[in-house]
Amino acid sequence: MQIYPRGSEWRKWDLHVHTPASVLKNEFGDDWDNYVVTLFKKAIENDISAIGVTDYYLPEGYKILRTKYLDNPSKLSSLFNSEELESIKKIKVFPNIEFRITKLVLGKEKDLSWNRKVNYHVILSDDIPIEKIESDFISQIQVCFNASTGSSVEKRPLTESNLKELGRRLIVEHPPFSSSGSELFVGMLNASVDENNLVDILNGNSNFKDKYLLGLPCDEDLSDVSWNSQGHNLRKNLIKQAHFIFSSNSKTRAFLLGGKNKESFIAEFGSIKPCLWGSDAHSKDELFKPAENRNTWIKADVTFEGLKSVIYDPGSRVAIQELNPQQKSSYQTINRVRFIDQSQKKLFSEEWQVLNPDLNTIIGGKSSGKSLLLYHIAKSINPVEVERKVRLSKSSSYSDLHGVNFEVEWSNGEISTLANPDDSKPITYIPQLYINHLAEEDGKSQLNTLVKDILNQNDGFKEFGESQEKKIASANKELVSKIDTLFELRSKYSTLSKDSEAYGTKPAVEGEIARLKEHIAVLREKSGFTETEESDYKKLTSRKSSLENRLNLFNKVIVCSDQVVLSSKQHCNSLFSSFKDNIFSDVDMPNDSTYLSSLLGSLDNRLREAVHNFNDFVLNRSKSIPPKIVNIKEEINTIDEALRPLLKKVTDKESLALASKTLKLEQEKLRNIEEIEQKKAAIEKQGVEFKIELKKMYDDLISHYKNYIIEIAKPDYQFEEDINISAEVAFDVDKFNEFVGYFDRRGNMQALLGDLVNSSGDFNFDIEQHSNKVIAVHNKFNSKKEIPSVRKGVADIDVVKKLYSNCFYVNFIVQYKNDDIVRMSPGKRGLVLLNLILHLSNSSHPILIDQPEDNLDNRTIYDQLNEFIRLRKVKRQIIMVTHNANLVVAADSECVIVANQAGQQANIENEEFKFEYCSGSLECSFEGGNQSSTLKSKGIRQHVCEILEGGISAFKEREMKYGFTV
Numbered sequence: 001m002q003i004y005p006r007g008s009e010w011r012k013w014d015l016h017v018h019t020p021a022s023v024l025k026n027e028f029g030d031d032w033d034n035y036v037v038t039l040f041k042k043a044i045e046n047d048i049s050a051i052g053v054t055d056y057y058l059p060e061g062y063k064i065l066r067t068k069y070l071d072n073p074s075k076l077s078s079l080f081n082s083e084e085l086e087s088i089k090k091i092k093v094f095p096n097i098e099f100r101i102t103k104l105v106l107g108k109e110k111d112l113s114w115n116r117k118v119n120y121h122v123i124l125s126d127d128i129p130i131e132k133i134e135s136d137f138i139s140q141i142q143v144c145f146n147a148s149t150g151s152s153v154e155k156r157p158l159t160e161s162n163l164k165e166l167g168r169r170l171i172v173e174h175p176p177f178s179s180s181g182s183e184l185f186v187g188m189l190n191a192s193v194d195e196n197n198l199v200d201i202l203n204g205n206s207n208f209k210d211k212y213l214l215g216l217p218c219d220e221d222l223s224d225v226s227w228n229s230q231g232h233n234l235r236k237n238l239i240k241q242a243h244f245i246f247s248s249n250s251k252t253r254a255f256l257l258g259g260k261n262k263e264s265f266i267a268e269f270g271s272i273k274p275c276l277w278g279s280d281a282h283s284k285d286e287l288f289k290p291a292e293n294r295n296t297w298i299k300a301d302v303t304f305e306g307l308k309s310v311i312y313d314p315g316s317r318v319a320i321q322e323l324n325p326q327q328k329s330s331y332q333t334i335n336r337v338r339f340i341d342q343s344q345k346k347l348f349s350e351e352w353q354v355l356n357p358d359l360n361t362i363i364g365g366k367s368s369g370k371s372l373l374l375y376h377i378a379k380s381i382n383p384v385e386v387e388r389k390v391r392l393s394k395s396s397s398y399s400d401l402h403g404v405n406f407e408v409e410w411s412n413g414e415i416s417t418l419a420n421p422d423d424s425k426p427i428t429y430i431p432q433l434y435i436n437h438l439a440e441e442d443g444k445s446q447l448n449t450l451v452k453d454i455l456n457q458n459d460g461f462k463e464f465g466e467s468q469e470k471k472i473a474s475a476n477k478e479l480v481s482k483i484d485t486l487f488e489l490r491s492k493y494s495t496l497s498k499d500s501e502a503y504g505t506k507p508a509v510e511g512e513i514a515r516l517k518e519h520i521a522v523l524r525e526k527s528g529f530t531e532t533e534e535s536d537y538k539k540l541t542s543r544k545s546s547l548e549n550r551l552n553l554f555n556k557v558i559v560c561s562d563q564v565v566l567s568s569k570q571h572c573n574s575l576f577s578s579f580k581d582n583i584f585s586d587v588d589m590p591n592d593s594t595y596l597s598s599l600l601g602s603l604d605n606r607l608r609e610a611v612h613n614f615n616d617f618v619l620n621r622s623k624s625i626p627p628k629i630v631n632i633k634e635e636i637n638t639i640d641e642a643l644r645p646l647l648k649k650v651t652d653k654e655s656l657a658l659a660s661k662t663l664k665l666e667q668e669k670l671r672n673i674e675e676i677e678q679k680k681a682a683i684e685k686q687g688v689e690f691k692i693e694l695k696k697m698y699d700d701l702i703s704h705y706k707n708y709i710i711e712i713a714k715p716d717y718q719f720e721e722d723i724n725i726s727a728e729v730a731f732d733v734d735k736f737n738e739f740v741g742y743f744d745r746r747g748n749m750q751a752l753l754g755d756l757v758n759s760s761g762d763f764n765f766d767i768e769q770h771s772n773k774v775i776a777v778h779n780k781f782n783s784k785k786e787i788p789s790v791r792k793g794v795a796d797i798d799v800v801k802k803l804y805s806n807c808f809y810v811n812f813i814v815q816y817k818n819d820d821i822v823r824m825s826p827g828k829r830g831l832v833l834l835n836l837i838l839h840l841s842n843s844s845h846p847i848l849i850d851q852p853e854d855n856l857d858n859r860t861i862y863d864q865l866n867e868f869i870r871l872r873k874v875k876r877q878i879i880m881v882t883h884n885a886n887l888v889v890a891a892d893s894e895c896v897i898v899a900n901q902a903g904q905q906a907n908i909e910n911e912e913f914k915f916e917y918c919s920g921s922l923e924c925s926f927e928g929g930n931q932s933s934t935l936k937s938k939g940i941r942q943h944v945c946e947i948l949e950g951g952i953s954a955f956k957e958r959e960m961k962y963g964f965t966v
Contacts, residue, residue, distance in 0.1 A: 002302075003939075004301045005353075005354050007360075007894045007895030007921040008300045008306070008356065008921040008923070009356065010298070010325050011049035012047055012049055012297055013049060013052075013297070013307075014051055015051070015052030015215075016246065016279060018061070019054070019065065020035050020061065021055055021061035022061060023056060023181075023188050036065065037079050039051075039287060040080065041084070042284075043091055043288060044091075048288055049091060049092065050093075050298075051094070053095060053096060054280075055095075057098075058097075059095050059133055062096075065093065092126060092302040093126060094123055094307070096123045096215075097123075100119060100191065101117070101193055103117075103118050103234060117192060120198070121216070124208070126304060136201075136207055138158055139158065140158075141193055142158070143193060158193065162187075163187035166187040167183035167186035167188075170186050171186055195214075195238070199241070211304060213307065214244075216238055216239065216241075216246065222247075222251075222252045239269060240269055243311050244275065244311060244314075246275075247277065248277040248290065248320050256274075257273075272314055274311055275320060294321065297319045297321065297324060297325055300921065301924060306921070306923045309922070326358075328875075329844060332845050332876075333846065334846055334879070335354065337373075337406070338353060340407060341403070342404070342405070343402060343404055346913060346914075348914075349912065349913045349916060357894075358894040359873040359880070360897060361882055361888045361897070362882070363882065363899070363948060369900070369917070376398070376406040377408055378429040379406070380406045380408045381425050383418075389434055390431055393436070405418050406418040427848060430837060430849040432850040432881075439830050439833055447812065448809070450836055451725060452810075455712070470586055472701065475700050475704060478697050479694070479701065479801075483804065484797070485690065486687065486690045489686060489690065490687070493684070496680050500677070500680075510670060513667060520659050523655055536646065540643050543635075544636055544639045544640075547635055554625050558622050564615075568611055568615055580600050583603075584600075695775050698804055701806060702808065712725065712812075723832065723835065725814060726813045727811060727812050729810065730809050731763060731765035732808065736763070743788040744790075749788060751780070754776050754780070755773050778804075816832045830852075831856055831860060831865060838869065838871075843876070846878070846879060847876055847879070847880075848880075850881045852865065852880065861887060861890075884950075885949065885954035886954050889951070889957075896940045898917065898919065900916055900934060902914050908934045910934070910935070923941070924940040925939040925941040926942075941955065
């Protein structure tokens with residue numbers, strides 16, 4: 001028994017190839033050696049894995065090919081080299097006997113020729129000896145031979161001699177036949193058999209049980225023929241009786257697979273049907289060259305059991321097209337894996353375990369090494385993913401296998417190893433209990449990540465999401481920056497208040513100035529100032545005071561200009577750097593891109609040039625001030641000269657000088673106080689504006705999240721299969737509790753938090769009102785009235801930053817058939833979650849799943865889960881550990897890996913190692929193999945039936961699903 005350890009693979013089959021013994025049409029000639037050489041060399045050249053050797057009525061061509069060539073090694077060796085012989089050994093050859101049956105399918109008058117008689121193919125297993133085919137089948141068939149008036153039609157056994165006799169009689173009765181060909185040709189041309197007679201013979205002989213398939217050729221488009229005619233039942237019964245249809249017509253294939261309503265089709269026709277096709281070659285040039293390159297690809301072992309699999313899964317096991325249907329990328333499928341056991345115990349063989357690019361299922365008894373194998377495959381590829389999932393699901397990690405390495409070879413030849421964890425590749429790993437964890441409340445974060453990953457498969461949503469993430473990050477930065485600026489203003493305000501206190505209060509200084517002025521006036525009055533002198537004195541002193549104010553202002557302008565230039569030079573580097581960093585994060589281009597670097601270099605130059613020009617502008621503006629200062633000082637000197645003769649008249653000069661000096665100091669104080677008040681007023685105004693801006697920024701942050709919700713609601717992002725995704729802005733309580741944790745919890749937290757909490761102390765989150773509530777908390781914190789004290793060592797700025805920090809996240813709501821996942825039973829919830837994971841169809845890397853059937857009943861698995869897996873395995877390689885027969889059989893696993901640990905169960909022994917594995921396809925069926933190893937003593941089908949509960953029933957349900965009882 002040949003075993004195909006990789007399981008069911010797509011291979012090219014041609015089940016309709018004639019031989020030189022095809023009497024009705026032979027363009028090969030009579031040189032059998034030449035025919036056989038051409039047949040197999042062209043089969044090798046065209047990568048043909050199976051051939052249906054076709055003969056009319058009598059399997060003479062198959063008999064010659066089998067007995068004189070395939071079963072005669074010395075003869076083959078004389079025709080082929082060793083390399084060709086190895087290739088020929090891998091090619092399976094089946095007998096295909098083509099009959100004409102007694103029924104006619106009539107068309108237009110011009111079509112009523114002999115070839116309107118319905119052809120009928122019987123393909124037999126190559127296990128049946130040719131002698132049995134001839135004696136127990138062919139010779140048992142009755143051929144309509146002759147008729148007489150009032151009597152039934154004479155029938156004779158289908159033998160070569162009877163066909164020749166029929167031909168001789170017909171040539172005598174109808175002389176034009178003499179030009180048609182030989183007696184055998186005429187006999188075959190006119191012979192017909194009853195298809196029911198064929199079926200009765202095959203069913204009545206145990207040699208043919210489960211070893212034949214009936215095929216009906218169809219040249220017409222069955223979806224377009226008129227079914228409203230007297231031929232309806234005849235045509236329908238022929239189709240219902242056949243296992244497959246010989247047709248490459250795409251519309252016929254779609255029709256026979258059930259069309260748009262599979263259930264209705266099955267109710268009418270009994271089952272859906274596969275279509276097969278072949279070259280129908282009658283000449284060397286036609287060999288393996290079907291019309292329009294419509295090759296037949298069958299995903300199965302190259303065995304008769306493999307061929308039969310097309311009738312159990314006609315939609316997925318056969319394809320008619322030019323190229324191989326298997327088109328997965330080689331860098332995203334695993335080719336084979338193995339343990340490298342350097343331990344003393346030698347637990348594992350170092351032989352490679354091959355994998356199929358589609359669905360691989362790992363089965364075995366308890367503790368047989370199933371999950372252990374899956375875990376090592378996953379961890380060798382992506383240890384970070386595995387450790388994260390294992391930690392979340394609290395499943396086994398197998399970390400105690402010291403001295404054991406593991407290798408994964410990808411289909412492109414790359415190697416991933418357990419010993420080299422840095423070279424990781426993407427996979428989706430679902431350990432045991434992970435689905436259960438996702439279904440629980442503490443798995444909400446992972447569920448949100450999962451849904452987001454799925455949504456990101458849509459390029460439109462991914463682009464929107466990336467844009468929103470940038471907006472959110474930018475809003476956070478702006479909030480922090482605004483709070484920093486707000487507290488800088490607070491610090492300035494505090495400093496100004498302290499400076500003002502050093503000068504005294506404004507009323508006190510103003511009172512002192514008034515007293516000093518009155519005192520000076522008294523001194524002048526005592527000195528005998530005339531009215532004119534008094535008036536001149538007042539004008540001069542007033543003018544001097546005004547000039548001194550202007551002089552003070554000009555000096556401050558010069559200082560301000562110098563400070564602006566200095567600050568500009570100090571901060572431009574950090575500003576430019578931050579600016580460029582923001583551009584880097586916003587642009588989808590590598591940071592080392594020469595193009596982007598060139599652009600940003602140009603930007604840096606232009607910005608520095610702009611700053612330099614600005615600094616020059618500032619300094620140039622202040623250049624006009626020094627001459628003005630000189631003029632003011634000169635005018636003050638002139639005033640002082642004018643005041644000097646007046647001051648000489650003052651009798652108490654020392655008192656006047658002291659009073660004048662004191663007045664000048666007090667006036668300077670007043671100017672400083674008023675200037676501080678102006679600055680404080682400006683800061684207060686700016687602070688109010690900043691708080692308004694702060695609220696707006698916080699509102700903007702919230703709006704970015706709300707826009708997420710609006711976007712997700714669009715129909716573009718909704719899933720199929722009755723799953724609906726919506727979202728809400730949720731509140732991260734743990735994160736906001738960091739703000740609460742800054743306060744002494746012994747205080748009245750309700751007084752601080754207000755409407756943010758309800759009477760029970762739980763957070764009362766309302767996205768529409770949240771911003772107002774946060775502002776209210778901020779105001780209470782500023783007032784410091786009746787609120788808990790801040791913990792020691794915590795700065796006010798940290799408290800405010802934490803208050804306005806991003807405590808939001810998008811919470812996805814998953815509904816299946818309008819039922820919220822939160823309210824589902826654990827089993828149904830797990831099914832929906834697994835479907836979400838498998839829905840990552842745009843991803844192409846492998847999926848590794850450990851027991852997805854947990855919490856699901858068999859009917860749910862059969863009706864839904866296996867269909868999910870069937871859909872996903874088309875695009876992604878799946879490796880799955882399971883105990884459920886339906887996930888192996890009904891999901892049509894391409895490769896089944898059977899695991900066994902020695903000593904776990906009685907009478908189940910391994911050949912050499914504690915853990916051993918074997919693999920093959922579902923169609924691999926035999927008993928009595930290698931008796932030294934339990935794994936190799938039987939086929940995969942037998943292992944599935946023995947190991948998995950319900951295995952036998954699963955096969956029966958699969959094989960009866962479409963009404964077949966083969």
